[in-house]
Amino acid sequence: MSTFLIKNARIVNEGSIFEGDVLIENEIISQIADSISPKTSNCVIIDAEGSFLLPGVIDDQVHFREPGLTHKGDISSESRAAVAGGITSFIEQPNTVPNAITQELLEDKYQIASKTSHANYSFMMGGTNDNLEEVLKTNPKNVAGIKLFLGSSTGNMLVDNPETLEKIFSSTKMLIAVHCEDEATIKANLEKYIAEYGDDIPVNKHHLIRSEEACYLSSSKAIELAQKTGARLHIFHVSTAKETELFTNKIPLEDKKITAEVCVHHLWFTDKDYDTRGNLIKWNPAVKTQTDQDGLWKALLDDRIDVIATDHAPHTFEEKQNKYTSCPSGAPMVQHALVVMMEAYIKGKISVEKIVEKMCHNPAKIFKIENRGFIKEGYFADLVLVNPHMPWNVKKENILYKCGWSPLEGINFKSRISHTFVNGKLVYANGKVKDVIAGQRLTFNRE
Incomplete structure (x- = not known):
């Protein structure tokens, strides 16, 4: 599986925003730090400068x-x-x-x-x-x-x-x-x-x-x-x-x-x-x-x-x-x-x-969902990069719903989702959904 390194992100987690890097290995967030160097030659580096990194x-x-x-x-x-x-x-x-x-x-x-x-x-x-x-x-x-x-x-x-x-x-x-x-x-x-x-x-x-x-x-x-x-x-x-x-x-x-x-x-x-x-x-x-x-x-x-x-x-x-x-x-x-x-x-x-x-x-x-919803080491790498300075307009050509319409058609938004990771897999990047069935059944921390 690919390793991803997200650099220079504005990481949003538990009430704070801080600039840093996030390393994804296999399905998991393996490291969060001010600066991380790639460990392997096949590590995919994404420069997120100016973008927010949110939990999925x-x-x-x-x-x-x-x-x-x-x-x-x-x-x-x-x-x-x-x-x-x-x-x-x-x-x-x-x-x-x-x-x-x-x-x-x-x-x-x-x-x-x-x-x-x-x-x-x-x-x-x-x-x-x-x-x-x-x-x-x-x-x-x-x-x-x-x-x-x-x-x-x-x-x-x-x-x-x-x-x-x-x-x-x-x-x-x-x-x-x-x-x-x-x-x-x-x-x-x-x-x-x-x-x-x-x-x-x-x-x-x-x-x-x-x-x-x-x-x-x-x-x-x-x-x-x-x-x-x-x-x-x-x-x-x-x-x-x-x-x-x-x-x-x-x-x-x-x-x-x-x-x-x-x-x-x-x-x-x-x-x-x-x-x-x-x-x-x-x-x-x-x-x-x-x-x-x-x-x-x-x-x-x-x-x-x-x-x-x-x-x-x-x-x-x-x-x-x-x-x-x-x-x-x-x-x-x-x-x-x-x-x-x-x-x-x-x-x-x-x-x-x-x-x-x-x-x-x-x-x-x-x-009580297990190991999701936060940007934490050891949690599943469900992550979203949002660029707050990339305007776009909702129109038929970019609507992905099977029904083909949206009540928001014609509205201009200033922010855009640039990348989405599910369980450490890049499933969406720059306007394209990748052909990856990455979803897993949610589990719950209950008696």
Whole structure:
């Protein structure tokens, strides 16, 4: 295997930035120092002067659509886009076709990824109203967690039986990740707008249908249940300022039993963008108001929100042209999430150290991922070089998602990912994804 020496990098790790060199041997970061000389003649030297060297991003929520919906995306295509965007590990959700709600169906996805994934991978076990026995068979050492949909989204996996929910929460020590939107509230709101508009509801009503009330009601109930049962709860894609009041920054992350995630699109878009982006920014939970976005940023920066993720969810462009009631929610984001956050850094909204904390360190801590998420000697060499002075424009020709579109098309970014390493292998360099299946199954430091 090749040895790589990254020279003169601005290394970002654990709240500090320092200039230095990093030596990669086999799969591992073998040395970090002010200056390192190559040990062998076949060592590949990369001069990173002016660029940030970050730990590879760990995206704790993606939908890569395999099996069953591979016309939208698959593990191969979307992991290629992920490594081009600096994401070196992903945790994929169970609402594929068929749903990953038995141990056999879950393992099928791992087998596919072992042959096709450019990035490291884990897959959530899906909970339903009647599969508790299967859920409890889940191995905490090699599965990221249990996913519950407390509001219906793509895949018909709604868990709405209170007794079942309490049994799941009280029966497993594994992390339970939840999609929180109150179904009854959404249904009542939708009926109101259908009465007014029929099927062709303006998409700018989406955040009023999947409303603040729907999100807060569901999130607060989930937290109440977690507090009652002692469950380890992680709330995905918080989208309202009101919900941020439910979380604390008074204790260290390692001691939190209830953690929260925000998605890149909720930090970038607001309801004003429906006028220009239309259904392309139709997500569940919905992109909401400027007040909500301001509240999310505040909670992210003061550590009530712990993780930034993508909820990458590709649909075909044709599907996105449908009328509101038949247009699926979700959009692809893995290729662009890190540069979106770097743009926020350039605008002075967040530090690079805080980006690394929320996208790399904290997912590793929350899920207890072994030997990833940090730039440390002995850790796997999952690394990303970001040049903050290399402008580019998102356009069809450079979009790598299988669906072929992005809600960010036409936007200029000042930063660019130049190199991505997964397990010590160079998988992306200067605009090209290499034909290397470098991904490994994530493992977790749990009892």
